[in-house]
Amino acid sequence: MRNYVYSVLWEVRVITSVTSLLLASNSSTLSESSSHKISIGDEDRSIQSSRVLGLNDSSPKQPSKNMHSNSIKEISNTHVVMAAGQAANSGSSNLSLYNTPSPVASQQSGIAPPPLCRNGFFNAVSCDGSSKPAANAAILAPRRKAMEEGRLRKVSGRLFSDSGPRRSTRLSGEATAGINSNASQAGGGTGTNHSSSSRFLGGFSSSSSKTSSAAFRTMTGRKGPSCISESFDEGRKTEVFGDSCGEDASATMSSVAIFVDCRYLEEDKINLHAGGLSVHDSKLINGIRELLGLLRTLGEGYRFSCMHRSQEALEVYQKLSQNQYNTGWVLSQVGKAHFEMVDYFEAARFFDLSRRVSPYSLEGMDIYSTILYHLKEEMKLSYLAQELISIDRLAPQAWCAMGNCYSLQKDHETALKNFQRAVHLDSRFAYAHTLSGHEYVALEDFENGIKCYQRALQVDERHYNSWYGLGVIYLRQEKFQFAEHHFRRAFFINPRSSVLMCYLGMSLHSLRRNEEALEMIEKAILADPKNPLPLYQKANILLSLERYDEALMNLDQLKECAPQETSVYAMMGKIYKKLNMHEKAMFYFGLALDLKPPATDVAIIKSAMEKLYLPDEMGDSL
Amino acid sequence: MATESEGEEDAATAAGKLTGIPQLSVEDDLREMANKAAWSVSSCKPGNGVLSLRDDNLDTYWQSDGAQPHLVNIQFQKKVKLQLLVLYVDFKLDESYTPSKISIRAGDGFHNLKEIKTVELVKPVGWVHISLSGTDPRETFIHTFMLQLAVLSNHLNGRDTHIRQIKVYGPRPNPVPRQPFHFTSPEFITYSCLR
Numbered sequence: 088m089r090n091y092v093y094s095v096l097w098e099v100r101v102i103t104s105v106t107s108l109l110l111a112s113n114s115s116t117l118s119e120s121s122s123h124k125i126s127i128g129d130e131d132r133s134i135q136s137s138r139v140l141g142l143n144d145s146s147p148k149q150p151s152k153n154m155h156s157n158s159i160k161e162i163s164n165t166h167v168v169m170a171a172g173q174a175a176n177s178g179s180s181n182l183s184l185y186n187t188p189s190p191v192a193s194q195q196s197g198i199a200p201p202p203l204c205r206n207g208f209f210n211a212v213s214c215d216g217s218s219k220p221a222a223n224a225a226i227l228a229p230r231r232k233a234m235e236e237g238r239l240r241k242v243s244g245r246l247f248s249d250s251g252p253r254r255s256t257r258l259s260g261e262a263t264a265g266i267n268s269n270a271s272q273a274g275g276g277t278g279t280n281h282s283s284s285s286r287f288l289g290g291f292s293s294s295s296s297k298t299s300s301a302a303f304r305t306m307t308g309r310k311g312p313s314c315i316s317e318s319f320d321e322g323r324k325t326e327v328f329g330d331s332c333g334e335d336a337s338a339t340m341s342s343v344a345i346f347v348d349c350r351y352l353e354e355d356k357i358n359l360h361a362g363g364l365s366v367h368d369s370k371l372i373n374g375i376r377e378l379l380g381l382l383r384t385l386g387e388g389y390r391f392s393c394m395h396r397s398q399e400a401l402e403v404y405q406k407l408s409q410n411q412y413n414t415g416w417v418l419s420q421v422g423k424a425h426f427e428m429v430d431y432f433e434a435a436r437f438f439d440l441s442r443r444v445s446p447y448s449l450e451g452m453d454i455y456s457t458i459l460y461h462l463k464e465e466m467k468l469s470y471l472a473q474e475l476i477s478i479d480r481l482a483p484q485a486w487c488a489m490g491n492c493y494s495l496q497k498d499h500e501t502a503l504k505n506f507q508r509a510v511h512l513d514s515r516f517a518y519a520h521t522l523s524g525h526e527y528v529a530l531e532d533f534e535n536g537i538k539c540y541q542r543a544l545q546v547d548e549r550h551y552n553s554w555y556g557l558g559v560i561y562l563r564q565e566k567f568q569f570a571e572h573h574f575r576r577a578f579f580i581n582p583r584s585s586v587l588m589c590y591l592g593m594s595l596h597s598l599r600r601n602e603e604a605l606e607m608i609e610k611a612i613l614a615d616p617k618n619p620l621p622l623y624q625k626a627n628i629l630l631s632l633e634r635y636d637e638a639l640m641n642l643d644q645l646k647e648c649a650p651q652e653t654s655v656y657a658m659m660g661k662i663y664k665k666l667n668m669h670e671k672a673m674f675y676f677g678l679a680l681d682l683k684p685p686a687t688d689v690a691i692i693k694s695a696m697e698k699l700y701l702p703d704e705m706g707d708s709l
Numbered sequence: 710m711a712t713e714s715e716g717e718e719d720a721a722t723a724a725g726k727l728t729g730i731p732q733l734s735v736e737d738d739l740r741e742m743a744n745k746a747a748w749s750v751s752s753c754k755p756g757n758g759v760l761s762l763r764d765d766n767l768d769t770y771w772q773s774d775g776a777q778p779h780l781v782n783i784q785f786q787k788k789v790k791l792q793l794l795v796l797y798v799d800f801k802l803d804e805s806y807t808p809s810k811i812s813i814r815a816g817d818g819f820h821n822l823k824e825i826k827t828v829e830l831v832k833p834v835g836w837v838h839i840s841l842s843g844t845d846p847r848e849t850f851i852h853t854f855m856l857q858l859a860v861l862s863n864h865l866n867g868r869d870t871h872i873r874q875i876k877v878y879g880p881r882p883n884p885v886p887r888q889p890f891h892f893t894s895p896e897f898i899t900y901s902c903l904r
Binding site: 429431457460461462463491497521522525529531552555559562563584585586587589593597618619620623627648649650651652653654657658661679682683684685686687688689690691693694697 | 736737738739790792845846847849850880881882883884886887888889890891892893894895896897898899900901902903904
């Protein structure tokens with residue numbers, strides 16, 4: 088539920104920055120402060136870069152018609168939107184590079200999606216641009232770095248002349264900020280944008296805000312403003328708001344965003360009296376409408392992915408234009424959706440793209456490391472972990488990646504230490520709790536494992552990985568009823584995962600509810616034809632039901648798609664043994680042994696082979 | 710000198726006698742089991758107690774203080790499968806304190822221990838791997854509540870003994886619960902669990 092709120096805040100943030108941009112590009116007679124010049128310059132850069140990426144990339148996209156229906160200028164504006172978000176995004180994560188020794192901003196949690204929203208959060212809570220100098224300085228640092236990349240020549244002269252004194256203000260700001268620097272910098276980071284936007288808005292509010300705010304008003308929808316403003320006042324406890332909104336948060340989500348925007352507009356109207364701009368109202372309204380459409384699409388996609396309806400989320404993201412699609416955030420969201428559908432190859436591809444677009448974004452990198460873990464990409468994983476640590480060694484995502492790396496090398500103690508470190512850095516980061524739980528289970532410390540999973544669920548009740556982890560523990564402890572319950576919870580949260588279906592089927596099978604189990608397994612087979620596990624489990628169930636021929640048919644199929652799999656051959660041998668076809672049984676047991684199974688299986692298979700001609704006895708041992 | 714000792718070692722391994730190896734090398738599908746076991750010894754010198762056997766420090770050692778045989782008892786909370794026992798001894802440092810004949814016993818408790826293996830060490834330096842599996846494939850693992858290691862005699866007729874580390878290994882459990890066999894192919898393992 089928190090997710091929704093965060094996305095709302097994120098939208099708010101984007102809207103404010105975007106509106107400022109719209110105005111900035113439309114107006115020519117602005118009396119700007121130098122900080123504005125800088126910010127515009129930077130956004131220019133990101134426009135360029137996003138375009139370049141859009142051209143270079145070749146992933147499938149369906150550019151939506153209405154996006155391009157307007158004038159070119161406005162399209163470029165919408166590009167600016169995401170690019171600006173992008174810039175701020177990478178900016179805030181860059182930030183820590185410069186401040187590494189002290190605990191500073193950009194401790195994003197996985198539940199709190201883009202770094203933007205954290206900023207937006209601060210923005211919403213303390214919406215004044217009072218900490219402006221510090222803010223400029225904080226943002227300046229990454230920007231300077233970006234400048235050095237030499238992408239942008241237009242404004243560079245102006246920028247560099249400015250950067251000297253600002254750097255000193257940054258340093259002094261840092262010195263005074265002390266421990267509170269986390270909050271003040273994050274708040275400050277948005278402070279710039281907010282204050283700049285308010286100035287722009289102030290300019291335009293005199294002429295056109297009435298119409299547009301009226302338009303906004305109509306869209307504010309059924310949720311009363313009171314409820315929303317309350318929830319903002321509650322600060323960190325915004326889950327309450329999320330819960331009260333329930334499942335249909337999407338409608339309110341956009342309305343909240345708009346409402347807040349309106350509030351800004353009104354404030355600006357009162358506070359600022361900056362003077363006359365000649366803005367074409369209609370153009371502006373079109374731009375805003377287009378922008379809101381874009382945000383709506385993004386929000387919708389994000390909502391679906393929060394509800395783990397990954398397929399729908401993917402379809403929504405497909406509607407985005409090429410340029411929007413190829414932003415780090417969208418790509419990582421697409422990767423995440425694929426991850427939840429257990430399509431690790433696709434997921435890895437998208438996360439890879441996302442990393443190329445915004446290499447300093449930590450959002451979703453914990454998931455990426457898990458994907459690499461599943462794919463057993465040791466090299467890529469350790470590289471990723473090292474890089475993330477060097478980007479921000481105080482981010483939980485980085486330590487999760489490191490832990491995954493150790494876990495893949497079967498060094499579960501060290502992995503556990505790393506995950507615990509992630510937990511210490513951000514105890515609201517549910518995934519770190521879950522991963523610690525997995526490590527405890529690998530170390531066979533089920534008691535602590537259960538505690539970790541439960542802590543994860545306290546943070547985020549919809550974290551299905553934890554429900555799954557609990558299910559696995561109970562399945563191992565032969566508490567099948569509990570196992571079934573927990574798998575079912577996980578399955579309700581993420582109904583697209585064929586692995587979850589498979590485990591649910593396994594627990595049902597253990598409960599001897601074989602019909603239900605078969606039904607569930609069939610579902611899993613249909614859900615993901617690439618996953619061989621449900622087919623294997625089906626054969627297992629059929630074997631226990633003594634429907635040997637059907638089981639063999641399934642195993643034959645499996646043999647084709649995973650010819651290296653010992654367990655398939657071992658099970659075939661077992662079935663032929665039951666059918667008293669000794670030669671075939673011996674043949675398949677031999678094949679299984681040739682593939683070098685672990686010592687436990689070798690022992691089982693060898694003793695089965697020895698006992699092949701002794702009737703009945705092996706039924707129990709195998 | 711070097712060639713002489715090498716020749717000695719070769720002869721020793723050929724005769725089924727064990728010398729040590731400098732690196733601890735254990736197969737990937739085994740894991741250390743005795744973290745949660747209760748460890749006790751028949752006797753010890755103060756300061757060189759049972760903890761020295763498990764501190765992962767090769768400079769400290771357990772030293773017995775009494776009559777032979779010297780015993781190390783490892784009692785597990787539940788019945789476990791064990792495959793390998795590894796101990797670190799150093800003839801160069803400990804000389805007459807180095808064990809030469811070791812018996813390994815297993816059972817449900819002190820009352821019904823049965824000897825499963827006797828090994829002889831010849832001037833061992835380093836990790837000595839003692840496999841617990843028998844010849845029959847069904848006896849790859851021993852299934853037991855308790856393991857006892859008895860030092861029957863030392864080198865050069867020494868009385869008390871030094872052992873620097875003991876580790877006990879058993880097979881890793883199947884990561885996927887309730888399966889008859891382990892999954893081995895990447896296709897299966899990728900999908901075999903969530904995280």
